[in-house]
Amino acid sequence: MEPILKLFTDLLPGLSQLPYWLLATLAALIxxxxxxxxxxxxxxxxxxxxxxISAHMQxxxxxxxxxxxxxxxxxxxxxxxxxxKEDIIPEKADRILFxxxxxxxxxxxxxxxxxxxxxxxxxPADLNVGLLYILSISSLAVIGILMGGWASNNKxxxxxxxxxVAQIVxxxxxxxxxxxxxxxxxxxxxxxxxxxSQQGNFLSWNIFHYFPFMFVAFVIYFIASLAEVNRTPFDLxxxxxxxxxxxxxxxxxxxxxxxxxxxxxxxxxxxxxxxxAFLGGWLPPFSFLDFIPGPFWFFGKALFxxxxxxxxxxxxxxxxxxxxxxxxxxxxxxxxxxxILIVSFWQLLTx
Amino acid sequence: MREYFKxxxxxxxxxxxxxxxxxxxxxxxxxxxxYPHEKLKLPExxxxxxxxxxxxxxxxxxxxxxxxxxxxxxxxxxxxxxxDLGAASNGQKKRFHVTKFDIDMSLCCFCNLCTFPCPTExxxxxxxxxxxxxxxxxxxxxxxxxxxxxxxxLKEREAQQKAALANAKTGKKPEQK
Amino acid sequence: MTILFYIxxxxxxxxxxxxxxxxxxxxxxxxxxxxxxxxxxxxxxIGAPFIAALEIMIYAGAITVLFVFVVMMLNLGEExxxxxxQWLSFSGWxxxxxxxxxxxxxxxxxxxxxxxxxxxxxxxDPKLVGQSLxxxxxxxxxxxxxxxxxxxxxxxxxxxxxxKVVHRFLELEGAEE
Numbered sequence: 217m218e219p220i221l222k223l224f225t226d227l228l229p230g231l232s233q234l235p236y237w238l239l240a241t242l243a244a245l246i247x248x249x250x251x252x253x254x255x256x257x258x259x260x261x262x263x264x265x266x267x268x269i270s271a272h273m274q275x276x277x278x279x280x281x282x283x284x285x286x287x288x289x290x291x292x293x294x295x296x297x298x299x300x301k302e303d304i305i306p307e308k309a310d311r312i313l314f315x316x317x318x319x320x321x322x323x324x325x326x327x328x329x330x331x332x333x334x335x336x337x338x339x340p341a342d343l344n345v346g347l348l349y350i351l352s353i354s355s356l357a358v359i360g361i362l363m364g365g366w367a368s369n370n371k372x373x374x375x376x377x378x379x380x381v382a383q384i385v386x387x388x389x390x391x392x393x394x395x396x397x398x399x400x401x402x403x404x405x406x407x408x409x410x411x412x413s414q415q416g417n418f419l420s421w422n423i424f425h426y427f428p429f430m431f432v433a434f435v436i437y438f439i440a441s442l443a444e445v446n447r448t449p450f451d452l453x454x455x456x457x458x459x460x461x462x463x464x465x466x467x468x469x470x471x472x473x474x475x476x477x478x479x480x481x482x483x484x485x486x487x488x489x490x491x492x493a494f495l496g497g498w499l500p501p502f503s504f505l506d507f508i509p510g511p512f513w514f515f516g517k518a519l520f521x522x523x524x525x526x527x528x529x530x531x532x533x534x535x536x537x538x539x540x541x542x543x544x545x546x547x548x549x550x551x552x553x554x555x556i557l558i559v560s561f562w563q564l565l566t567x
Numbered sequence: 568m569r570e571y572f573k574x575x576x577x578x579x580x581x582x583x584x585x586x587x588x589x590x591x592x593x594x595x596x597x598x599x600x601x602y603p604h605e606k607l608k609l610p611e612x613x614x615x616x617x618x619x620x621x622x623x624x625x626x627x628x629x630x631x632x633x634x635x636x637x638x639x640x641x642x643x644x645x646x647x648x649x650x651d652l653g654a655a656s657n658g659q660k661k662r663f664h665v666t667k668f669d670i671d672m673s674l675c676c677f678c679n680l681c682t683f684p685c686p687t688e689x690x691x692x693x694x695x696x697x698x699x700x701x702x703x704x705x706x707x708x709x710x711x712x713x714x715x716x717x718x719x720x721l722k723e724r725e726a727q728q729k730a731a732l733a734n735a736k737t738g739k740k741p742e743q744k
Numbered sequence: 745m746t747i748l749f750y751i752x753x754x755x756x757x758x759x760x761x762x763x764x765x766x767x768x769x770x771x772x773x774x775x776x777x778x779x780x781x782x783x784x785x786x787x788x789x790i791g792a793p794f795i796a797a798l799e800i801m802i803y804a805g806a807i808t809v810l811f812v813f814v815v816m817m818l819n820l821g822e823e824x825x826x827x828x829x830q831w832l833s834f835s836g837w838x839x840x841x842x843x844x845x846x847x848x849x850x851x852x853x854x855x856x857x858x859x860x861x862x863x864x865x866x867x868x869d870p871k872l873v874g875q876s877l878x879x880x881x882x883x884x885x886x887x888x889x890x891x892x893x894x895x896x897x898x899x900x901x902x903x904x905x906x907x908k909v910v911h912r913f914l915e916l917e918g919a920e921e
Contacts, residue, residue, distance in 0.1 A: 273589045277599040313770070345870060348797040355805025359777055362812050366770060374816065381809060388805075405794075405870050531585040547575060 220247055220338070247340045251329045259480040260291040262522060269523070270530045301469035306369055309466065313367035318467065318474035320360030325481040327353050332488050333407045335498045335510030346407040347399065350489060351392055354444065357482075358384050361463055364475075368466035377463040379452055379537055386544040387443035387450075393552035394437040397430065397559045398422055398493045411497030418501035423494040426562050429555055434494045436552050438521070441486035443544070445479060448529040452537055487521035488514070609694035614677050616695045617670055619710040623655045623689035626663030630681035630690050638674035639681060642667035644721045655687040666718045668710040673703060749789050756782035767828040769815045773808060780804045794870040 220243050234242075264279070268286065271278030283289025305314055331346040333339045343349050358381050365377020399405060401422060402413045414421050423434050443450040464475045491497060495517045498510030535543065600607055609615065626643040643663035646652050652661040682691050700706060713721075759779040766772040780803045787796035877885050 269593070272593050272597065275592060275595050275597050277597045277601070280601060310768075310770070313774075343793060344867065345793045345797050348794065348801070348870075352797040352799075352801035352805060355801050356777075358805060358809050359774070359812070362809065362816070363770075363774070366812075366816060378813070378816070381813070385806060385809060403871075527586060527589060528582075531589045532582065 220340070251340070252326060255326060255329065255481045256477070258484055259477045260295070262480045262483065263291045264288060266526050269526050273530045295473065298469055298473045304468050306466055309369045310367040313363045317360050317364030317367060318471045320363065321357050322474045322478040324353055324357040324360060325478040325485065328485045331407050333411050333492060333497050334514055338511065339408060342406060342408050344406045347395060347405045351388070355388060365463035370466055373463050373465045380446060380463055383443055383450060383540055386541060387440045390436050390440035390544060390548035390552050391444065393549065393556060394433040394440070395493060397433045397555055400556070400559050400563060401425055407492055410493055411499060414496040414499060417503060418496065421494065421496040426559060429558050430494070432551070433555050434490065436548050437490060437494070440548055441490065442525060442528065443540070445482040445486055447483065447525055449532040449535045450540055452534060452540065483522055483525055484518060487518040487525065490521055491517035611694060613694035614679050614692040616672060616693050616698055617675060618691060618693045619668060619670070620689040621665065621668060621710045621712055623687040624665050624668065625655050625659055625661045625687060626665045627686060629684035633680045633684050635678060635680060636674050636676050638671045640667060640669040641665065644725050657687050659686060664713065664721055665711055666713050666721060669707055670710065671707045672698065673706040745789065749786060752782045752785040752789065765832065767825045769820060770812065773812050773815065777804050777808050780808070791867045793867060794873050
């Protein structure tokens with residue numbers, strides 16, 4: 217926060233006379249608006265990118281008409297269409313909860329953007345428990361999904377919500393455990409601290425530390441994070457053919473757009489956390505490349521991981537819910553426990 | 568226990584193979600035809616929209632009778648004894664003025680049954696398929712090339728002939744007694 | 745700093761009152777989530793960010809979800825709401841509220857008589873928490889680990905599928921199951 221405040225007072229010197237709390241609130245508001253703008257633009261871009269990538273992987277073209285060059289304005293057209301749709305609330309649905317659910321899910325997604333380290337100076341809030349904060353906020357999204365499923369007064373939505381909650385809660389454990397291996401190596405929970413400890417060229421990134429164990433930790437984290445954001449192969453909660461779109465069946469128009477936006481924002485967040493914790497955040501792979509600013513590297517790494525997520529979506533079929541639970545509890549969790557043991561022993565023995 | 572590890576190993580290997588396939592397909596050129604700009608050329612004898620070469624039609628109305636959904640409507644007026652309407656392309660003499668030849672394409676079921684009875688093969692199916700319009704009445708195709716005045720004139724002549732014939736009959740009747 | 749604490753405290757108190765007065769169970773649970781979040785904010789304010797994040801993760805993210813699951817499975821209908829309203833009548837809560845009021849007055853007296861200490865705001869690093877857990881409070885950690893182990897074994901036993909006992913003559917037939 218301090219660097220942002222310094223930026224503001226440098227640009228407009230008159231602002232430093234305002235009391236601290238007002239200045240901090242204004243700076244926070246502006247940072248929040250910038251982040252929200254980024255999320256909206258990123259979601260639009262990511263939806264277009266997904267449609268194009270999925271199309272080319274299936275030997276077809278994807279959107280080509282709207283906007284001229286390869287249909288880049290397609291998502292804008294879709295958003296306008298969603299905005300103009302009729303807002304249907306089922307009669308027996310719990311109105312307040314129905315309206316509140318997308319807001320909670322979306323605000324939880326935005327709240328996680330606060331601790332992402334874009335560069336050495338730009339991080340909205342460098343909490344000293346940054347990583348733990350993100351894990352705890354993402355478990356609040358569960359409440360929003362449950363509300364959405366329950367308030368729709370529709371048994372398919374309820375099943376979808378229950379399955380989604382069970383999935384998210386089960387996969388939180390491998391995520392936390394694989395991030396614990398990173399914390400063991402780094403010794404700090406603060407996001408900037410984790411990035412700073414990977415200084416040097418790309419071989420000092422956490423993914424290459426204690427080779428090959430941290431690589432396995434990265435793979436476990438990546439698979440578990442796919443389940444956190446309800447992406448294929450773990451997208452049973454929102455599967456079109458199984459549960460009639462699961463917990464967001466009854467949502468139309470802008471409310472559905474909120475859920476969708478939250479899903480793509482979540483994809484970016486988990487990729488960004490993986491980039492920070494395992495791939496070195498805003499650090500360039502070679503130190504002579506550091507004239508390219510930090511946010512470019514950070515965004516590039518996160519975008520690459522988002523691409524891998526999309527790649528997996530169009531390669532794999534969906535897992536059944538018992539296979540999903542099997543993978544989490546019987547494969548990922550034991551492996552991550554063993555990894556923690558190995559990493560801590562290695563660290564102790566080489567201390 | 569061995570099966571457990573074997574399962575995990577197989578899962579990872581097959582996922583990677585699948586990912587390789589999809590990645591390769593990213594670079595395969597797509598097979599999509601961008602429809603309004605590029606169209607697929609259909610074979611010449613594709614059974615799409617009907618077409619009538621009205622200069623060859625001899626007005627036999629066989630196609631009207633053959634159509635299972637009654638989408639063809641034909642009105643003919645018999646030519647006079649001394650009127651020469653010319654011949655069709657296969658040499659048959661045309662004996663009827665074909666004043667109305669309407670095909671309702673929205674009714675047509677593209678079964679091709681009307682093309683077989685035609686003696687001169689003037690009705691046939693063309694490979695043109697994109698004839699959608701905004702108004703349903705535009706789907707009724709009028710193939711006859713007689714102007715309304717000509718049709719009116721021919722109809723009056725026919726009515727006169729009929730009246731003359733009727734008069735002749737009533738005139739003859741008292742004689743037969 | 746102190747005003748943030750008071751705001752969070754008031755929100756916590758109001759949402760807890762809403763928890764116990766709502767007749768719709770899901771609404772009550774969601775107010776509990778709000779109350780837990782307010783408590784987490786208070787933890788942040790007194791300089792214990794580690795505990796605050798853990799509290800959100802465990803309480804609001806897992807325990808409340810467990811409650812909501814159970815309530816949704818039970819599917820209490822309209823009768824439950826009526827029953828709640830009946831139980832929440834004036835004669836039901838007046839006496840416990842009176843006793844709690846006496847306790848509250850005692851606590852206020854004790855707190856106010858010991859002099860107010862401003863919120864120091866010194867942030868406790870997670871490293872310090874970890875160090876004190878594994879040196880000073882080691883017994884607590886080990887005991888809670890044993891308790892959790894007992895819970896896990898109990899859950900495993902409850903969810904175990906009983907092995908079907910097949911007579912040895914039937915086994916030789918090579919049954920597949």
